[in-house]
Amino acid sequence: MKKFYITFIALITVSILSYAQNAEGIDGKTKGFTKQAGYFNTYWDDKTGRLLLEINKLNQEFLYVESMPAGVGSNDLGLDRGQLGDTKIVKFVKSGPKILLIQPNYDYRAVSNNADERRSVEEAFAQSVIWGFKAEAIDGDRILIDMTPFLMRDSHQLSASLARSGQGAYRADESRSAIYMGNTKSFPYNTEMEATITLAGSASGREIGTVTPDASFVTVRMHHSFIQLPDAQYKPRAFDPRSGFFSTDYMDFATAIDQPIVKRLINRHRLEKKDPGAAISEAVKPIIYYVDRGAPEPVRSALLEGAAWWNQAFEAAGYKNAFQVKLLPEDADPMDIRYNIIQWVHRSSRGWSYGSSVTDPRTGEIIKGQVSLGSLRDRQDFLIAEGLVQPYVDGKPVSDKMLKLAVARLRQLAAHEVGHTLGLYHNYVASTNKRASVMDYPPPTVSVKADGTIDLSDAYTAEIGSWDKRAIIYGYADLTQSKDDGQALKAIIAETLKQGEIFIADADSRPAGSAHPKAHLWDSGTDAADELNRLMVLRKQVINNFSENAIRQDAPMATIEEVLVPAYLIHRYQVEAASKVLGGLYYTYAIKNDGQQVTRMVPAAQQWKAFDALMKTITPDALALPEALIAKIPPRPVGYPRTRELFKSRTGLTFDPIGAAESAASTTLSFMLQPQRAARLVEYHARNAALPSLEQVLDKMIAQTWKVTPTADYKGELQRMVNNQMLKQLLGLAASTQAPESVRSIALLKIDELKSLMQIQQRGTNSLQRANALFCLSQIKQFEDNPDKFQLTQPLVMPDGSPIGMGDETECPAR
Known part of the structure; x- marks a missing residue:
């Protein structure tokens, strides 16, 4: 009984305390x-x-x-x-x-x-x-x-x-x-x-x-x-796959049965003209971006200038000073929703930059833009320029070309990332149309002057692109004077197409097996093969002249390799671009009756031109480094360990020039014999016999590799390495579960033909050729004995690519 009373009293006490606590109220509770x-x-x-x-x-x-x-x-x-x-x-x-x-x-x-x-x-x-x-x-x-x-x-x-x-x-x-x-x-x-x-x-x-x-x-x-949610005065704008905008999508179950149930709205900031009837008008409330005060000079000025390029696009859309860029006030809090921010982000290693947004999920209205720019971006561009310019000549002043290139890239980068926060996708076809968009990933445009010196003066654009203007017109043009928004937007797209502006996004550009011959990251030029050939000529001059003039006076000689990497691999992204011409398909995001050509297979002449350009990148002459340069690259000294930014090596601590060549050659071959690309070669040839077949492509590749007699020197070793990489790619293609049986059967046929060739070489008098043939035959036998479990020795991979050299973002993510 006593226990009952104690429990009862405790419960009453708790209730009284709880009541008193609640009766105390918020003001009393927070006193x-x-x-x-x-x-x-x-x-x-x-x-x-x-x-x-x-x-x-x-x-x-x-x-x-x-x-x-x-x-x-x-x-x-x-x-x-x-x-x-x-x-x-x-x-x-x-x-x-x-x-x-x-x-x-x-x-x-x-x-x-x-x-x-x-x-x-x-x-x-x-x-x-x-x-x-x-x-x-x-x-x-x-x-x-x-x-x-x-x-x-x-x-x-x-x-x-x-x-x-x-x-x-x-x-x-x-x-x-x-x-x-x-x-x-x-x-x-x-x-x-x-x-x-x-x-x-x-x-x-x-x-x-x-x-x-x-x-x-x-x-x-x-x-x-x-x-706080935005008010209801914002007017959503319809998404169009040709517009270049991100979208907010939802299912509307109140939709009439004869209309699409999925609704798509573009993501954009709210922007209205003060005078909707005027051709050019100030905005009711301009879009203002603020640059991180932590960005040092000359970075800060470059970010302010590059981001402000977007005002050119808003002027084309009928606005005056509607897009502005300012330095973040000292007393401003960057977390305040009123501020669109461009921030300078530090990391232990170079990495992506990106543009994100706070977006109203109901309407697609962008409330805050948040740009993050990796602070090692400028240093990587500076490194690229060092390899190209070779600026550290004893007794001569150091050139300012490297700094100018790095700053020019920062301007373009600021514009690019801000573009994402304005609602725009990447447009990876723009680089083939006179650099029509800052939303592409741009390589530096490098050329050689008549006197043989490297010209970096036009490395990056200095303004917004023609595609960017058309995109902003679609997303932000004031339509209050229009009787029908839908018709007005269709007219904008029609004019965009009339001007020859095309949009191709990430999903059609990033995958190694993608097919569009003009949509790629870090490529340049109107024709991928022509640009690859031009880059290889430039690359040869740079490599032949490469020396300790690429590093500072007090730098260890081993650090030559750091600058050599982006110079030796300056063609890496153009190789991938040119490979898309093989088995390639031109196409657009066509809408019914919009007048665009929907699809067109790449003509045979273009495919074979790309094939020839790609094969030139894996010849011993293209892969070889000058002996004088190799001799200047010692093992890394204490305090300078090897990093992922350097070439992989099969020779221990010493620099491995054949390993460097292996990483480049195997990459080219893997792109050319990518399973989906091989499948398209089979399909397109079946539909049009004038187009290259997979068998024809493989025959030509074998003729230019295995049927070439290697010389008895460094270049001969490079040739054998390329031959072996060619065999590995063929074995991989034959074993690939991603490839259809038609592709795998052709690969098997060519492996069998190579087997006969190797058996002949095995009986020859050249001991190196006999040894190589014996090893490759053993690889083929392992594959034949157990194809499902066959594991090839993986080729050496290139030093990290994106965002190396010409890269800065993630997969886009870039929202």
């Missing part, structure tokens, strides 16, 4: 706390380290964005300062003492005035409860909740990212985490909250150890933005 008034009021309790949030907007939707203002610093791990997470529409919903943060499902909607119709869709698809809170105090329609647990979690999913990349098992450690009040602020239209988060764990990967003082504890900052 002595630091209050920040804004979109949501916040209260900081310095004694307990808690951050409380006042809700006065129950059942009202707003935007939630999580981001990472202080990152890990590794391009490989992809966890950068300023990285944005997903943009979600959420709302607080009360259920008894619980407050739920709910994310409605905007992928499925009923855009209708009928409430029952809307409800039927809402109830058909799952929603997500992001978090659950307990009310700390309630004052009428004001509710106080504790945000601390919500903010102290691994909201950016770093643990999962580190685990996927093999860096170890981590979890958020609350004892080593805390609210970061430096970036916890509330503004009229957004509330910003931040926490210092420490992930504790056991490191198992190399990369995490290179960017943390103690890899057992990875400390970053994670940010949370609650943002």
Whole structure:
């Protein structure tokens, strides 16, 4: 009985305390706390380290964005300062003492005035409860909740990212985490909250150890933005696959049965003319981007200038000063939603830059642009120029060409990434149309003057492109004077096509087996084969003249290799571009009756020209380095370890010129004999006998490799290496499950023919040729004995490509 009374009294006491706590109200509960008034009021309790949030907007939707203002610093791990997470529409919903943060499902909607119709869709698809809170105090329609647990979690999913990349098992450690009040602020239209988060764990990967003082504890900052939704005055604009814009897509179940149920809207900033009837007008509210104050000169000026190129496109769309770029004010907070930001991001290794956006999932309206530019970008371009210019001649002043090239690239890079935050995709066909878009990936345009010197004066464009102007006209032209927006947009596209502007995006350009002969990354010139031939002539001159003049006076001689890599491989991206001509297909994102040619197979003459250009890149003359240059590259000294930026080696510590050649030759051969490309050669020849067949291509490749007698010197070793790489690619093609049987059978036939040739060579008098034939026959036998389990020795790969030299972004991601 006594136990019962004790329990009863305890329950009464708890109830009284709970009532007193609630009766205390929000003002009493937060007495002595630091209050920040804004979109949501916040209260900081310095004694307990808690951050409380006042809700006065129950059942009202707003935007939630999580981001990472202080990152890990590794391009490989992809966890950068300023990285944005997903943009979600959420709302607080009360259920008894619980407050739920709910994310409605905007992928499925009923855009209708009928409430029952809307409800039927809402109830058909799952929603997500992001978090659950307990009310700390309630004052009428004001509710106080504790945000601390919500903010102290691994909201950016770093643990999962580190685990996927093999860096170890981590979890958020609350004892080593805390609210970061430096970036916890509330503004009229957004509330910003931040926490210092420490992930504790056991490191198992190399990369995490290179960017943390103690890899057992990875400390970053994670940010949370609650943002007021834009008003209903924004007018969404229809997506067109020819326009070059990203899209926001959803299913509208209120759509009439004779209309498409999937709705597509382009992503763009809100922009309106002050005077819609004027041909040129100022904007009601211009789009302004702000450059990170942490960017040093001359980087800062280059970013300001390059990003501002977009005003040229907005002028073409009928605006005056509608796009502006300024230095971020000293008292401005870059997390404030009012600021579109261009930030300068540091990493331990060079890496991608990218443009992201906070976008309203309902309409596609871009609310904030966030550009992140890798700070090692300019140094890589400087390195490229050092190899081309060879500027460090004893007794002579150092040329400023390297700095000019690096700064010119930064201008183009700033324009490119800002373009993504304006809503634009990459346009990888633009480089073949007089560099028509900054949204392509540009290689430096390098030429040779009449006196034999390298000319970098036109390395990169200095203005916005013709395609970019047409894209901005589609996305931002003021249509308020138009009687029919749909017809007005069709007219804009029709004029774009009339001007010869074409758009081809990532999915048709990045894959190694892609088919469009003009859509590629880092290529140049109107004809891929012609440009490859031109680059090979330039490359030969650069390599023949390469010397210690490529490195500074106090640099170890071994560092010549660092500058040699991008010079020796200056053709690497053009090789990939030219390979797409083989079995290539011209095509457009044609719309019914828009007048565009839908598809056209690449003519035979163009394919064979590309074939010849590609084969020239793997001749011993093309692959060989001058003996005088090889002799100047010693093993790496203490303090200068080998890195992934250097050629791979099969000779231990010494520089391996045959290994360097192997990486280049095997890359060319792998592109030429890519399974999907081989399948198209078979198909297109079957449909048009005038086009090259796979068998014809392989016969020519064998004639120019295995049927060439190697010389008894360095170039002979290069020839044997190329022959062996050719055999490996053939064996790989025959074993490929990606290739159709028609391709695999032809590959087997050619392997059998090569086998007969090798048997003849095995009986010859040249011991090196006999030895090589014997080894290759053993490889073929291994394949024949167990083709399903056959494993070839992998060729040496090139030093890291994108973003090496001419690269800077990720797969795009670039939104």
